[in-house]
Amino acid sequence: MICDILVIGAGPAGLTAALHAASAGAKTAILAKGIGTTHWAAGWVDILGYWPPGSPQPVRDPRAAVGALASALPGHPYARAGLRALDEALLAFQRAATAEGIPYAGSLDRNLLATTPSGSRRPTCLVPHAMLEGTRVAAGRTLIVGIGGLRDFYGAYIAANLRAQGCEADRAIVEVPAIRARNPQTTATLAAMLEDRPVRDELIRAVIPVARGFDRIGFPAVLGMNRHREVVDEVGKALGSAVFEIPTLPPSVPGIRLFEALRRRLAALGVRVIIGSEVVQRFAEGNRLLGIGSEAAARTQRQTAGAFILATGGILGGGIVAGADGAVREAALGLPVHAPVARGAWFSPQALAHQGHPIFQSGVLVNERMQPVGPRGDVAFRNVYAAGAVLAGADEWREKSHEGVALATGYRAAQAATERTRPAAQADAEASR
Amino acid sequence: MTDVELSLDACIKCNICVSYCPPAKVTDLFPGPKYAGPQAQRFRSPRGPSPDASVDYCSGCRVCNLVCPAGVRIAELNAKARARMYRDRGGVPLRNRLLGRSELLGRLAHPVAPLANYLLHNPISRWLADAWLGIDRRAPLPRFSLHTFPGPVRSKWSPASNPRRRVVYFHGCATRYYEPWIGRAAVAVLERNGMEVVIPPQNCCSLPMLSNGEFDAARRYYDGNLRTLAPLAEAGCEIVGTSTSCTLTLKEEAPDLLEADSDAGRLVAASTSDICEYLVRLHEAGALDTAFRPLELSVLYHAPCQLNAHRVGHPAADLMRLIPGLTVIESEHPCCGIAGTYGLKKEKYAIGMAVGQPLFDRVQQSGARLSVCDSETCRWQIVHGTGLPSVHPIEILAWSYGLGEPLAIRKG
Numbered sequence: 145m146i147c148d149i150l151v152i153g154a155g156p157a158g159l160t161a162a163l164h165a166a167s168a169g170a171k172t173a174i175l176a177k178g179i180g181t182t183h184w185a186a187g188w189v190d191i192l193g194y195w196p197p198g199s200p201q202p203v204r205d206p207r208a209a210v211g212a213l214a215s216a217l218p219g220h221p222y223a224r225a226g227l228r229a230l231d232e233a234l235l236a237f238q239r240a241a242t243a244e245g246i247p248y249a250g251s252l253d254r255n256l257l258a259t260t261p262s263g264s265r266r267p268t269c270l271v272p273h274a275m276l277e278g279t280r281v282a283a284g285r286t287l288i289v290g291i292g293g294l295r296d297f298y299g300a301y302i303a304a305n306l307r308a309q310g311c312e313a314d315r316a317i318v319e320v321p322a323i324r325a326r327n328p329q330t331t332a333t334l335a336a337m338l339e340d341r342p343v344r345d346e347l348i349r350a351v352i353p354v355a356r357g358f359d360r361i362g363f364p365a366v367l368g369m370n371r372h373r374e375v376v377d378e379v380g381k382a383l384g385s386a387v388f389e390i391p392t393l394p395p396s397v398p399g400i401r402l403f404e405a406l407r408r409r410l411a412a413l414g415v416r417v418i419i420g421s422e423v424v425q426r427f428a429e430g431n432r433l434l435g436i437g438s439e440a441a442a443r444t445q446r447q448t449a450g451a452f453i454l455a456t457g458g459i460l461g462g463g464i465v466a467g468a469d470g471a472v473r474e475a476a477l478g479l480p481v482h483a484p485v486a487r488g489a490w491f492s493p494q495a496l497a498h499q500g501h502p503i504f505q506s507g508v509l510v511n512e513r514m515q516p517v518g519p520r521g522d523v524a525f526r527n528v529y530a531a532g533a534v535l536a537g538a539d540e541w542r543e544k545s546h547e548g549v550a551l552a553t554g555y556r557a558a559q560a561a562t563e564r565t566r567p568a569a570q571a572d573a574e575a576s577r
Numbered sequence: 578m579t580d581v582e583l584s585l586d587a588c589i590k591c592n593i594c595v596s597y598c599p600p601a602k603v604t605d606l607f608p609g610p611k612y613a614g615p616q617a618q619r620f621r622s623p624r625g626p627s628p629d630a631s632v633d634y635c636s637g638c639r640v641c642n643l644v645c646p647a648g649v650r651i652a653e654l655n656a657k658a659r660a661r662m663y664r665d666r667g668g669v670p671l672r673n674r675l676l677g678r679s680e681l682l683g684r685l686a687h688p689v690a691p692l693a694n695y696l697l698h699n700p701i702s703r704w705l706a707d708a709w710l711g712i713d714r715r716a717p718l719p720r721f722s723l724h725t726f727p728g729p730v731r732s733k734w735s736p737a738s739n740p741r742r743r744v745v746y747f748h749g750c751a752t753r754y755y756e757p758w759i760g761r762a763a764v765a766v767l768e769r770n771g772m773e774v775v776i777p778p779q780n781c782c783s784l785p786m787l788s789n790g791e792f793d794a795a796r797r798y799y800d801g802n803l804r805t806l807a808p809l810a811e812a813g814c815e816i817v818g819t820s821t822s823c824t825l826t827l828k829e830e831a832p833d834l835l836e837a838d839s840d841a842g843r844l845v846a847a848s849t850s851d852i853c854e855y856l857v858r859l860h861e862a863g864a865l866d867t868a869f870r871p872l873e874l875s876v877l878y879h880a881p882c883q884l885n886a887h888r889v890g891h892p893a894a895d896l897m898r899l900i901p902g903l904t905v906i907e908s909e910h911p912c913c914g915i916a917g918t919y920g921l922k923k924e925k926y927a928i929g930m931a932v933g934q935p936l937f938d939r940v941q942q943s944g945a946r947l948s949v950c951d952s953e954t955c956r957w958q959i960v961h962g963t964g965l966p967s968v969h970p971i972e973i974l975a976w977s978y979g980l981g982e983p984l985a986i987r988k989g
């Protein structure tokens with residue numbers, strides 16, 4: 145495989161980086177050890193949910209809050225990438241998602257409050273269209289529908305929590321014989337089943353008697369996989385009320401839809417996405433990375449490229465690994481890592497401490513071109529860029545900034561990397577003329 | 578415990594594997610990789626009986642291994658559990674023994690190929706094989722070729738020649754008994770690139786036996802190959818193959834599943850490549866003849882699951898993209914459903930066809946005149962599912978070098 149830019153990692157940051165690199169005309173490929181966090185996450189795009197740290201009030205205006213955060217924390221990935229990258233990345237994301245049939249609602253000017261599987265209302269910036277109605281539960285009457293046989297979706301709990309927040313909500317559980325008979329093992333199986341018209345009609349028939357008098361009906365997020373729009377439209381039309389999805393435990397069907405949509409987009413741009421290849425080695429000459437080695441059958445597979453974008457995730461994604469000896473490493477390229485020194489300093493004394501746990505902020509430091517740097521600001525490799533949760537300085541889970549950081553830094557890294565490779569590609573083109 | 582077994586502890590129960598497993602998507606007879614693999618493994622002990630027979634519905638396609646974010650070796654756990662289960666439950670069925678013996682079948686049938694083809698392919702015997710053996714009467718069985726590959730043994734190798742220009746060709750059973758033209762195309766392409774091709778005596782790679790739960794027989798075949806291949810590898814020769822499953826078996830499957838760690842095995846594994854993988858390496862070293870003649874057509878390329886398990890990318894697609902005029906559309910679909918011999922079995926035929934259906938649809942909707950795939954059983958399944966011809970990428974390369982049109986195209 146011959147490419148200008150090799151992206152390592154297929155989570156939101158890697159997919160975004162590859163999308164922009166390829167759109168800018170670079171021959172791009174993705175190599176990933178496995179599937180990333182898309183399949184665990186809700187399928188929303190969080191930008192900034194809570195700020196300043198410890199604030200009990202959700203952020204209303206993420207654009208302003210990200211601006212404030214960037215001036216307060218110059219080492220934060222948002223400060224490195226810049227607000228403009230975030231803006232442009234979001235627009236490009238919405239364009240790509242719409243083109244692939246899963247439009248996202250929302251904008252950087254105002255956070256939405258989406259309904260979670262525990263019935264809380266959580267700030268997020270963009271939600272798939274099919275979750276928009278779930279941001280409006282404060283007005284009107286909401287029914288949460290569980291499906292008999294689907295594990296770990298607790299309609300009564302969701303409804304009770306919504307009521308505790310002053311929303312009018314009730315719940316029902318419906319029995320669908322075709323679903324009971326199959327006892328689907330995962331939400332993904334159920335989503336595929338509901339693309340079969342007879343199964344879908346059975347579900348609709350079961351919901352009609354309980355749906356009367358409600359303004360909106362919330363379902364677990366299993367309303368179709370590839371033909372999601374069709375399923376949502378038909379269920380909504382048949383019930384005569386607004387329909388929305390609530391995320392579930394993994395695998396996350398909205399996350400799978402998003403991943404597959406971006407993968408289709410990348411395929412159309414000629415980007416090869418290779419899943420199942422773990423990068424374990426680097427080949428460098430001075431401060432230039434020549435290539436990487438990935439784990440393959442019987443040997444290490446060598447892959448060269450003009451530039452590399454590291455998007456391997458943080459502690460939870462496996463991009464940053466912590467050893468029993470307290471040493472924290474960047475797993476793929478062995479880049480310098482910013483981390484708490486002693487093992488005893490990894491965690492705060494309380495599990496839910498407001499300031500979070502220092503270990504989750506560990507990662508790779510970068511300059512404003514997203515190039516990894518050492519403690520004194522020296523560039524590690526001049527053709528390597530980093531994006532997403534592998535970066536130091538953000539606490540994505542507490543800030544609720546996961547996808548925003550991924551999008552902004554993925555976009556910025558691709559921009560910087562293509563600026564670098566473009567002159568070379570142009571020179572080649574001129575030489576061949 | 579081996580690395581394969583220890584990997585179960587890495588499972589974070591995310592269910593990603595279950596949502597990608599091709600059989601689990603279409604049948605409830607298989608609960609999916611997480612449940613058959615790391616979950617059930619907790620209940621498998623060397624002393625107790627195997628807990629669950631559903632693992633037999635794993636096709637071994639390894640899609641789960643690739644998508645798992647935690648590096649769990651699910652497919653290998655399942656293959657070992659299947660072998661254990663057969664042992665616990667009265668041995669490997671006769672049908673699996675037959676399907677595992679592609680080489681023996683070839684040897685017996687080849688001298689009487691027309692008769693064997695008649696006997697195997699007429700509706701009555703297909704019905705009998707279906708009823709008595711459990712080989713589905715609709716399944717795509719290949720036809721024996723009148724001529725085997727390589728024919729009269731050819732070997733131009735003499736100890737004096739340069740081992741760097743010498744390549745060992747591992748043809749596998751399919752090329753030998755069913756599709757000798759693929760072997761001829763491979764030799765022609767290698768020779769065109771200045772290679773001296775050595776074709777040593779060889780036996781079945783042992784994969785069909787490994788996937789049908791016969792580990793003891795597999796070990797004998799694997800050891801037989803090591804005896805002839807290891808000295809050649811020692812002399813510095815690279816080993817290439819046109820069957821993605823054979824090369825994967827030499828590289829990884831046999832040593833891992835049989836727990837056969839030896840110097841000879843490691844040397845052979847390290848020297849073995851898929852033929853396109855090898856040619857891409859030549860290209861990267863600037864040593865590939867790229868004087869390809871234009872082919873004005875569009876093909877749909879399906880990277881078989883067996884190739885993906887090599888974790889070397891899609892070298893065939895990279896090579897075909899060097900051919901002027903040729904449009905290569907990739908299938909972006911993980912599996913055709915046949916998975917070696919899985920889709921031939923009566924109880925699994927419908928599962929295999931359901932797994933392959935989206936791929937068949939994609940081939941037909943792509944507008945391509947033919948499909949290209951590196952694995953023989955996949956080609957037979959894709960032809961069965963689409964009615965369109967399917968060729969090996971090496972045939973496309975040979976064609977573009979002007980070394981002969983693929984047989985499937987000549988036949989129209």
Ligand SMILES: Cc1cc2nc3c(=O)[nH]c(=O)nc-3n(C[C@H](O)[C@H](O)[C@H](O)COP(=O)(O)OP(=O)(O)OC[C@H]3O[C@@H](n4cnc5c(N)ncnc54)[C@H](O)[C@@H]3O)c2cc1C
Nearest residue numbers: 290291292293294295296297299300317393394590591592
């Ligand atoms: C990815 C994943 C991995 C897991 N791994 C493990 C593990 O390794 N070990 C472990 O112990 N647990 C695990 N769990 C958790 C385990 O699946 C659940 O804790 C367990 O299924 C709960 O069992 P339950 O019977 O209480 O509820 P469920 O299995 O969720 O069943 C609830 C049932 O009640 C029905 N229902 C819900 N509300 C109503 C209502 N109002 N009226 C009528 N019926 C209703 C539902 O439709 C469903 O049929 C895992 C869960 C997930 C998602």
Ligand code: SF4
Nearest residue numbers: 598635636638639641
């Ligand atoms: S090897 Fe294939 S069939 Fe078997 S569990 Fe994994 S994905 Fe499923």
Ligand code: SF4
Nearest residue numbers: 588589591592594645
């Ligand atoms: S994908 Fe891997 S980690 Fe996730 S459930 Fe399957 S085996 Fe476990």
Ligand code: SF4
Nearest residue numbers: 882883913914916955
């Ligand atoms: S037949 Fe082919 S794609 Fe299908 S199972 Fe194989 S190797 Fe996999």
